[in-house]
Structures are given as C-alpha cells and as structure tokens.
Amino acid sequence: MxxxxxxxxxxxxxxxxxxxxxxxxxxxxxxxxxxxxxxxxxxxxxxxxxxxxxxxxxxxxxxxxxxxxxxxxxxxxxxxxxxxxxxxxxxxxxxxxNSVTVAEHALFFMLALAKRAVQYDREVRKGNWNIRFDLPAYDIAEKKVLILGFGRIGRRLVKRLVAMEMDVYVYDPYVLRDAIFTAGATPVVDWRAALPDMDFVSVNCPKNEETTGMIGTAEMEAMKKTAFVVNTARGGIVDEAALCDALKRNVIAGAGIDPFVVEPATADNPLFALDNILVSPHSAGVTxxxxxxxxxxxxxxxxxxxxxxxxxxxxxxxxxxx
The missing domain is CATH 3.40.50.720 (NAD(P)-binding Rossmann-like Domain)
Incomplete structure (x- = not known):
C-alpha cells in the first residue's frame, strides 16, 4: 500500500x-x-x-x-x-x-529604507525632482546595526552587512562570543543598553515566550529618531501597536515589516496608512x-x-x- x-x-x-x-x-x-x-x-x-x-x-x-x-x-x-x-x-x-533568501530581504529593507526608495519613486513620478534634497537618503556604510539572533539567517545577514561596511553588533545569548567575533561582528550582552547607539535593528530570532513583544514602546523610545526597525522573523516579536504609535510620533524614522500578527494582513491594518513603513506579504523567505x-x-x-x-x-x- x-x-x-x-x-x-x-x-x-x-x-x-x-x-x-x-x-x-x-x-x-x-x-x-x-x-x-x-x-x-x-x-x-x-x-x-x-x-x-x-x-x-x-x-x-x-x-x-x-x-x-x-x-x-x-x-x-x-x-x-x-x-x-x-x-x-x-x-x-x-x-x-531559505536562509540566504531571508537575509537578502532584510538587507533589501535596510537599503530601501535608507535610500528612501518608496518615497523617491512616488515623488519622481509626480515630477518632484527636489525630493532628493527635501528628504535626503542615507549611506548604510559605517552605520551601526544590531542583529537579534545569530542562527542560520542571522549569520548570513551579518556576512552581507559586514561586506556593506556596516558596524555590526549581534545579540544571541545561545551562541559563543567567538563565533560572532569570527564573523566580523561584535557580540552584545545587554541589547537594550545598545539601542541608543544603533541606526538599524534587525529581528532574526525565533518567536517564543522570551521574544514575543521584545521590541515595544520602551525599546523604540530608547532608539535614535533616525533609526529603523526591520522584522523578517515572525509577527508579534515587534509589538505592532507600539510600532504604529512610534511611527506616528516619529519616535523612530521608519520600519520594514514582513510578518504580521494576523495573516493575511488586511487593508485596515493601521500600519498601512503610514508613509514611514515598508511592508511585504510575509515573503522574506519566498523566491x-x-x-x-x-x-x-x-x-x-x-x-x-x-x-x-x-x-x-x-x-x-x-x-x-x-
């Protein structure tokens, strides 16, 4: 049979x-x-x-x-x-x-956010050439990025960010510090204490009791106003309500979000009404x-x-x- x-x-x-x-x-x-x-x-x-x-x-x-x-x-x-x-x-x-695929998507979010990809595309189509001066883009070289999770995806993302000449920090209490050093990054013991110095924070850890809601109001308020949050892991690791509020109040500069708490996410999700967020349909691992x-x-x-x-x-x- x-x-x-x-x-x-x-x-x-x-x-x-x-x-x-x-x-x-x-x-x-x-x-x-x-x-x-x-x-x-x-x-x-x-x-x-x-x-x-x-x-x-x-x-x-x-x-x-x-x-x-x-x-x-x-x-x-x-x-x-x-x-x-x-x-x-x-x-x-x-x-x-799909480790390389997700790592590439996280890098794509960082580049698209720093280079104002969505805003520039929209405004140039309207004939607004001055958008390049009104809303300047960023270099990501020499910017500080904190990677939360040094597993299959995090390791590959670190490799790509080091190649982009970023200053890479990693928090993963379950990985030997030497492995992080060997990858060209700096291990972090207290990731929350590191937030005020970071230009990007990328979530690349599993969702569990320890990580659910780990980036909320307090964490985003500790970050620079010019900083970006990227989540290509699971919905709910970044508190969606807190993120929406932080983006509305310009507590951080923007975010790139691939997974959502409720999927498929519906058009009435309040995050979708904001201009300083880039979203994708939980497709970071899908090519x-x-x-x-x-x-x-x-x-x-x-x-x-x-x-x-x-x-x-x-x-x-x-x-x-x-």
Missing part, C-alpha cells in the same frame, strides 16, 4: 521532483486548512508537509498513521511541538533552504529559488523518514528519535 502525504501548501517543483522519483508515495494538496477539516482527514495520512496553518493537539491526537510532520520552512510557532513529541512524531524543518529548495528539502525529510535515515540536524524534537 502506498504511503500518503498531505500537503498544506502549493505543490512546488521541488516537492514533485522528490516524490516523483518514488512509486510508493502518493500526495495531494489540501486548501481547506481549518482545524475541523484537517481533523476529518489527518488519520488517513502517513506524513504531512506543513505551511503556516496551526497544527494543534486535537489534530495530532487524530493523526494515528502519521510518521513525520515536515515543515515547509524553518519557523514552527504554529505547530504544537510538545503534542508531536508526546505522540513520538518528529517535526522537521528545511535547514538553510523562485527558495521555494524549490524548501519543497525539495521538506519532501526529502519525509522520504528519509520513511527510509529510516532521517537527518537529525533537521529535527526539532530530537528526543523522539530514540
């Missing part, structure tokens, strides 16, 4: 490439991702490729055939990991498949190349699990590996 895989996102060429080589696997995409609908069907599947929909304890309790939950990405805040662990089901991620890689890795994790050779480096809850 063929093993069945539920796919909770568009089926990419990378997924098709891996599964297409296997005659013992059949797969199908689910587009109705409510908990009740998944509950009705999850018991018929041996594996699942997860998008961003919640994978809850109720679903996991009904996943009686499930051998693996493979995340199409690296974030897993929508997955109940303790429930998977209790059930003995590994949760896998795609390693570095043609990264989608192929993420699909390929997510599918390969499933194949490897079925074949009994799952790479533990890709497993979040390693305790289930026995």
């Amino acid at each position: 063929k093993k069945r895989v539920m796919i909770q996102m568009p089926i990419t060429a990378g997924i098709e490439r891996v599964f297409g080589e296997r005659g013992d696997i059949e797969y199908e995409r689910f587009t109705e991702l409510s908990e009740n609908n998944i509950l009705q069907h999850i018991g018929n599947y041996d594996a699942v490729i997860l998008g961003v929909a919640a994978f809850t304890p109720r679903i996991i309790e009904n996943a009686t055939r499930l051998k693996i939950a493979s995340r199409h990405g690296v974030g897993y805040d929508s997955v109940d990991v303790p429930a998977l662990t209790k059930a003995g089901i590994p949760l896998t991620v795609v390693g570095t498949a 043609q190349e990264s989608m192929y890689r993420m699909g390929e890795w997510a599918a390969q994790n499933i194949v490897d699990c079925f074949d009994g050779k799952l790479n533990p480096d890709n497993v979040i809850n390693k305790e289930v590996l026995g």
Whole structure:
C-alpha cells in the first residue's frame, strides 16, 4: 500500500521532483486548512508537509498513521511541538533552504529604507525632482546595526552587512562570543543598553515566550529618531501597536515589516496608512529559488523518514528519535 502525504501548501517543483522519483508515495494538496477539516482527514495520512496553518493537539491526537510532520520552512510557532513529541512524531524543518533568501530581504529593507526608495519613486513620478534634497537618503556604510539572533539567517545577514561596511553588533545569548567575533561582528550582552547607539535593528530570532513583544514602546523610545526597525522573523516579536504609535510620533524614522500578527494582513491594518513603513506579504523567505529548495528539502525529510535515515540536524524534537 502506498504511503500518503498531505500537503498544506502549493505543490512546488521541488516537492514533485522528490516524490516523483518514488512509486510508493502518493500526495495531494489540501486548501481547506481549518482545524475541523484537517481533523476529518489527518488519520488517513502517513506524513504531512506543513505551511503556516496551526497544527494543534486535537489534530495530532487524530493523526494515528502519521510518521513525520515536515515543515515547509524553518519557523514552527504554529505547530504544537510538545503534542508531536508526546505522540513520538518528529517535526522537521528545511535547514538553510531559505536562509540566504531571508537575509537578502532584510538587507533589501535596510537599503530601501535608507535610500528612501518608496518615497523617491512616488515623488519622481509626480515630477518632484527636489525630493532628493527635501528628504535626503542615507549611506548604510559605517552605520551601526544590531542583529537579534545569530542562527542560520542571522549569520548570513551579518556576512552581507559586514561586506556593506556596516558596524555590526549581534545579540544571541545561545551562541559563543567567538563565533560572532569570527564573523566580523561584535557580540552584545545587554541589547537594550545598545539601542541608543544603533541606526538599524534587525529581528532574526525565533518567536517564543522570551521574544514575543521584545521590541515595544520602551525599546523604540530608547532608539535614535533616525533609526529603523526591520522584522523578517515572525509577527508579534515587534509589538505592532507600539510600532504604529512610534511611527506616528516619529519616535523612530521608519520600519520594514514582513510578518504580521494576523495573516493575511488586511487593508485596515493601521500600519498601512503610514508613509514611514515598508511592508511585504510575509515573503522574506519566498523566491523562485527558495521555494524549490524548501519543497525539495521538506519532501526529502519525509522520504528519509520513511527510509529510516532521517537527518537529525533537521529535527526539532530530537528526543523522539530514540
């Protein structure tokens, strides 16, 4: 009997490439991702490729055939990991498949904000050539940037910012200081104390109890009025209400925000009415190349699990590996 895989996102060429080589696997995409609908069907599947929909304890309790939950990405805040662990089901991620992609997006935000990309484009189309003097752009060379998180993405972002001749600082209490020094950056012990000196702050850490709301009113008020906040991690690490208020009051100069607390974000989000913010549709990790890689890795994790050779480096809850 063929093993069945539920796919909770568009089926990419990378997924098709891996599964297409296997005659013992059949797969199908689910587009109705409510908990009740998944509950009705999850018991018929041996594996699942997860998008961003919640994978809850109720679903996991009904996943009686499930051998693996493979995340199409690296974030897993929508997955109940303790429930998977209790059930003995590994949760896998795609390693570095989109790390470069997200790092590039964070750099794109910084450049676009510093160079006034949106404002210049809009005003030049109106014939306002003097915008270059009325609203001068910034160099990012020699500016100070604080990176919150030195994981797969943070490491690659640091490399790019050092190449841009920025003065790079890193806060990550779970990483050896020597690793940060070796990357050409300066480790920071008290990141809040460093805020008044920073021109940019980039969020590149996971969302958890420790990081949710870590950048709020007090943190932004501690920053320069010319500083920018960039978030390419998860919605809610930067407090959206506090950010909106800070941008309205020009407490900071601007922000680049990719993820939101409620997604898809709707047109009535108060942040969208502001001119000093650049937004994207949680697409920092989504390019043609990264989608192929993420699909390929997510599918390969499933194949490897079925074949009994799952790479533990890709497993979040390693305790289930026995």
